[in-house]
Amino acid sequence: MGEGDLARIEVSLPDETARELATARQLKLTKPAGALGRVESISIWAAGVQGRCPPRPFSHPRVVVFVGDHGVARTVGTSAYPPEVTSQMVLNFINGGAAVNVLARQSGAAVKVIDVSVDCDLDYVAALRPEVAQHRIRRGSGSIDREDALTESEGAAAFELGQRIADEEIDSGADLLIAGDMGIGNTTPAAALIGLLASADAAAVTGVGTGIDDATWMRKCAAVRDAMRRGRPSMGDPRKLLQVVGGADLAAMAGFLLQSAIRRTPVILDGTITTAAALVADRLDYRAKNWWIAGHQSAEPAHAIALKRLDMTALLDYQMRLGEGTGALLALPIVQSAIALLQQMATFDEAGVSDRDA
């Protein structure tokens, strides 16, 4: 899909009528006006993205975990973990033992895992679960401090992969999507993208990732700075930016988030990696973010910067830094509760309760 196609397939806005009806209905529920605070805003968002008032709790939430490694972890040594962890974690996802699996079970969500750019053999996964392994764009994205993350055709293929996965999920009934991430070194390209798109310094967006020491942090910060220098000439072309300083996983996530918005399907954003991809999708169409809500704010400093740039306030702030979709899933029951309140609370009339004007 080229720029020309993107210009034709645009993101539309959520349903303003449903939002207005939801706003009005909140005033009729048996509680003082505004007493549910931000929970009321969540319910109004849900009404808008569902095009329905009252909205219904989401019945088919889905998480897609985009798995990809990054060369920068090996060349610069920015991660506390060895690369084989990624393949082991893919197996853990498949076996249901990872945090994302536990939280998905808690909130009734399904989990799909996609090897976008893992830097290990996944033969055992390919045999066991071909749908996980069949999409790989390349083996590890490039070391963005010194080379492009992807070739131009890989960048296009990764973006389209994300779009296609969003289409598949929505076509098979998903009514709420979450993009999760896993991979060695993915906080470095996320930091570079956020630094560029939110106009922040490399030092401000470089965090400790999975937990690194001061010397490693300095190397990581230098890598982010170098990547930002390499990426700056591509600032006017968000998709090119994904190719130069992003990676296959980030490109797929950006495509996924944009396509979800094109398909009028809401998304709960997760942590730093997803939100870096969201910043790119936001550049591609500024209306896309109307379809998103921010699940949590990560401990990574870049995440707060990215959310501020998107003018979003996360639902939770627990200093989590795991990714996988965990922060979004932890927030999902709050979104469901907000919807249930608007849908199920009695109105003053129904309950025979005196409003203050009565």
Place this chain on the structure above:
Amino acid sequence: MGEGDLARIEVSLPDETARELATARQLKLTKPAGALGRVESISIWAAGVQGRCPPRPFSHPRVVVFVGDHGVARTVGTSAYPPEVTSQMVLNFINGGAAVNVLARQSGAAVKVIDVSVDCDLDYVAALRPEVAQHRIRRGSGSIDREDALTESEGAAAFELGQRIADEEIDSGADLLIAGDMGIGNTTPAAALIGLLASADAAAVTGVGTGIDDATWMRKCAAVRDAMRRGRPSMGDPRKLLQVVGGADLAAMAGFLLQSAIRRTPVILDGTITTAAALVADRLDYRAKNWWIAGHQSAEPAHAIALKRLDMTALLDYQMRLGEGTGALLALPIVQSAIALLQQMATFDEAGVSDRDA
């Protein structure tokens, strides 16, 4: 139950061994150390209060809504709602149409409603649901700016009522308790108690309650100041304080919270009213708060002050100001998820994932 009995029946501490096991287990789960942030702390708290590692998701959470009106709303006019709203809301609770009912259904909690000191006839409720109406201590608590909220015997009876209800809930299988509130004028005594126990000015603890104008706020603030002056001589006797500037509902909630801790049963604190009662229970036994977790931070300014005094940080901050137990119930799925993660995530060994030391 007099002071002598209280001295004998003390609050014990949560299970330190279970906490230590939980802390150690978090390090073995397939995620970077500390990557779940505050969610890990919640799971460790749950292990301690359950005396078990890993803990189990709570299977029988219960909300008790303590309903009571306050004379100060009538004499000073501090509420935006007429007093008959309380009886109408009791019926709404019984019919399942209130916010607390919706959120309880969302999170699998049961709701009990207790008329502690409603200032209206509840004949229809008494006929329909005698267990709701049979406990009333008195018809409305006194106007605390000028008179004691309760007589000494009423104060004792209300406190014991709260203790008895906690016992009944725990004896019938509740493994997690929430105290909710509803009533006209209850933010005024809560503000007075918080002002006294957290050493804050009347103006700092006086909020807009259900939504009042500036002139009403000034009258309310004066009432809080007068109540604080009346209560100050009783600062050394927390139960006396409940009688002088609290009310039957607040006394019952304080008894409920203390007894829950004595019975080693955890509580998610709700908003300003519950937390005012919690401050009193904390004065009666400083160990009680180990059994509590703060569900949300209310829009009422007194609530932030009370939580700070208890050295607690709320799980959610959505500018809610409804009470009923709604803030605690909204946070319940997060507590359940934190427990499920510690219980169900695979360890590095189980999943065959390389730890950073491997």
